[in-house]
Amino acid sequence: MHVSGQYWGDHPKLFADISLGETPEDRLLNSTRWFISTLSSSYYTRSTKVGMEKKPYNPILGEQYFGKWSGDEKAGDLILTAEQVSHHPPIMGFHLENEKAGVILEGHCGQKSRFAMPAGVDVSQTGHAILSLPKFNEKYLITLPNLNIRGVVTGRPTVELSGTTYIVSSAGMYAAIEYSTKGYFSGEKHSFKATLKPLSGDGAPFYITKGTWSGASEVKKGNDGDWETFFDAQEDKSVPPELKPVSEMDEKESLKLWTKVTKAINEKDYGTASKEKSQIEEAQRALARARKEKGETQADALVLFSLVSEDADESGKAFVSLKEKLIAVAGPKAIKEDDQKPHWRLRK
Template sequence: MSSTSATWTSFIKSIASYNGDLSSLTAPPFILSPTSLVEYPQYWSEHVDLFLAPNFIRQEANDIDAVELKHMVAVLRWFISTLKSQYCSRAESLGGEKKPLNPFLGELFLGKWTDQSASKQHGDTLLVSEQVSHHPPITAYAIENKTNKTVLQGYNGVRAFMSTTALNVRQYGHALLEYQNLKETYLITLPPLHIEGILMAAPFVELEQKSYIQSSAGYVAVIEYSGKGYFSGKSNSFKARIFKDIREAQDKTKALYTISGQWSGVSKISRGNTLASDAQVFYDANAQKAQPLSVKPIEEQGPLESRRAWQKVADAIRANDYNLIHQEKSIIENEQRELRKKEQADNTTWKQKFFDEIDYKSLTEDTDETGYIKLAKMANLSHKNVPSGTKQDSSKEQGAEEASHWRFNQEKFDTAKLAF
């Protein structure tokens, strides 16, 4: 048996017998990705044209659908376009899912998508991502297009546990997508997932259960995920239905639109609650080229910016130098421990740069400027700190008292005058 195989077997045994949250468990160097988790929010807007598309949809005289419904269809198309890069691009490019580097507290990732539209109506789209918590690990992010007054903000944390053959991951957090010119906001929840192929040393992600998109106009999209089973099914499969509101969603026959297919491949759309034989293509993940994010050269980045901070570790990972990976990671980790000790000695705490933690227990629908409480209520979703997409009054919500969430601070961002 090779040393890598032996280490892999040892790692599998260790996580199989581990009772706690696996998300921060130290992984063997050979399954590490050279990319920090703080970079992952870039996948939300790799298709800038789809991200901004609702801004350019107008009500036509012969339209059957309300313009708000057309907006919802466009938002759902954009959401499906984000999944391939988020959840299976590494398995395709690296031969298997890799564990991203755990961001350190205060780690930043900044970038922009330049306007590549023929009409030049997009303008630049900016990304700021920040590690706002280390225990538990939480990444907050905002994507802003000032030209079209469009802002996506959200945060993500994960908790993982091992079952017999797969690593199960529950995502915490959500995203709020605001089209200010349209006076519309969307609440987007994050689906649970599991990582299969671990026993074969070829991990890959499958999404599971449901996620939701709730529009301030009332429309709701319910996305159900399924994967390839032992005897049937296709990998990365989903079926989404759009309803007039969450009450209508209790009856699938009342669906206004049905979309079905593979989020990593082709999906199709039909009116009503079933997919018609002549259904049109909704989205083709293999035909749509992602627009890469533009990031400053490493030498121009600050010490907290991700690619500069992790450069030596990332280079060691690419070189498969396991001793150097351990050495360089230890330097960063020890620096962080010393910072926490100093803060404790000085009776201070780390101050986040662009995001604030908002306690929603002290807010009502009328005092919540983000609209989150109203949107969660419209979708019958819990607004407490529970797994994303948890329904109100479900067993998962019982005993959960905290209701604090991370929100983008526009004033801090504008004052910083960042160079992208």
């Protein structure tokens, strides 16, 4: 799939609403609701409606994507910037910000895949996101789910999420989001259950939410509260970003880069699609050889993002601190980082 990361901003109001929570507990709940809202567009819609899992895109190093969601005077605009920061292994850096609302998301995501029986692929998503709320001096570490893709051979891929992901708040609490491929929590596919609890001790959960991440879910306060609507992906539809005309895009922007491939696929001219894709890939191999001869690395080909150390900025320091807190409550396997443990940040 070509570079995008658009799903992070598919529900701009929910993203902005994170900062409207009056208490740290409510802001964590708002963060959890927004995160659940990103899952349907990212892992369900694109495989069942758009079919992107089977399109022959292979993001190139330095590929870029820009998106904007315009808000009113009160809500503010949401701006997305993304760049493919590594080709081997594939890693995308992203930065999403609503300056008016005071909500910032930055991080990177990569993938490690292996074939699984029967006729599927299991994907371990590496990387993380750091959500910042400057007004409250709060930061949140967000980890990424595992993907189980089935139906690859038949051309009808479906995606399930598995394992547990976490949202860890610097205010001393966390959300553990468990995914089930068999409908354990709701009796349906794509089910999940999220428990929001203090990081310290064995305190009771202050919020519990469950349902399906591709459909409806509900929430209750504590163990004895009444269930209320949490989020419904079928009712609260995603909002497409505003994009520049392709004619005004840079050659490295995803939509322009893959225009000929996409056109051929839509016309079911797979021979032309394969030819156009091969030309893009061969051009990348030539650039890689030239970089090697000059002694340059993949990072030297980037324009938007830089590789920084863990203590280079506040987000890096927050990552270290929140990671340690997460490991203390969930163990070392709770976060999956890339082998080189990169931290990609948008250049200022």
